Amino acid sequence: MASTHSNHHSAKADLKALKGLLPLVGLTGGIGSGKTTVSDMLGALGAGIIDTDRISHQVTAPGGEAIPFITEVFGVELIDSQGALNRPKMRALVFADPKARRSLEQITHPLIQQEASKQALALANSGVPYLVFVVPLLMESNLWINLIDYLVVVDCPQETQIQRVMHRNNMTRSEVESVLKAQTSRDHRLAAATVVIENQGSLDELKPKVFNLHQEILAIQPGRLSSS
Numbered sequence: 173m174a175s176t177h178s179n180h181h182s183a184k185a186d187l188k189a190l191k192g193l194l195p196l197v198g199l200t201g202g203i204g205s206g207k208t209t210v211s212d213m214l215g216a217l218g219a220g221i222i223d224t225d226r227i228s229h230q231v232t233a234p235g236g237e238a239i240p241f242i243t244e245v246f247g248v249e250l251i252d253s254q255g256a257l258n259r260p261k262m263r264a265l266v267f268a269d270p271k272a273r274r275s276l277e278q279i280t281h282p283l284i285q286q287e288a289s290k291q292a293l294a295l296a297n298s299g300v301p302y303l304v305f306v307v308p309l310l311m312e313s314n315l316w317i318n319l320i321d322y323l324v325v326v327d328c329p330q331e332t333q334i335q336r337v338m339h340r341n342n343m344t345r346s347e348v349e350s351v352l353k354a355q356t357s358r359d360h361r362l363a364a365a366t367v368v369i370e371n372q373g374s375l376d377e378l379k380p381k382v383f384n385l386h387q388e389i390l391a392i393q394p395g396r397l398s399s400s
Contacts, residue, residue, distance in 0.1 A: 201326035220295030
């Protein structure tokens with residue numbers, strides 16, 4: 173994995189080179205909070221969206237760059253019949269074994285950051301007014317915390333999160349609660365936020381909040397951004 177780690181350092185440098193050129197927005201929230209919904213709305217308004225969760229699925233799909241490394245470290249039993257990462261099995265393993273979680277992150281995080289860097293540079297060159305990095309575990313990552321200029325937290329009551337994820341992912345309540353416990357606390361996210369988007373109602377209620385957020389980011393002056 174030497175070349176992977178070498179490319180990883182290059183990806184970090186490329187991301188940092190974007191500092192000061194345009195607003196770099198971090199978008200996060202607990203599982204089931206509605207991050208993807210908000211980022212899709214921002215994308216429709218013209219923002220450049222880099223969704224690390226989507227990239228994670230891409231690198232662990234059949235033929236994905238992470239699959240050979242995952243097979244080597246964890247064995248074929250963690251690969252499903254289609255050749256993709258067996259997510260339910262891996263989820264059970266990493267929640268039971270912190271060492272397994274670290275091993276998986278050492279494989280996937282560099283690949284995710286490489287692709288995120290590639291997408292960010294392409295979007296910045298295309299002339300988007302700002303970039304949004306959608307990162308579920310943004311608060312846990314020094315890379316993303318130190319990169320962004322503006323932190324958006326999508327929030328809703330925990331019970332709403334649990335019901336959404338149980339319905340969407342066909343997970344049990346205890347499985348969802350385990351994921352929530354593994355993530356940064358809601359209070360920590362809210363305390364760090366530049367702005368909080370409340371998402372417990374309908375899409376019609378959410379749209380004006382996202383439009384106002386878009387306008388607020390567009391109004392950020394270059395002098396307020398960190399220089400590269």
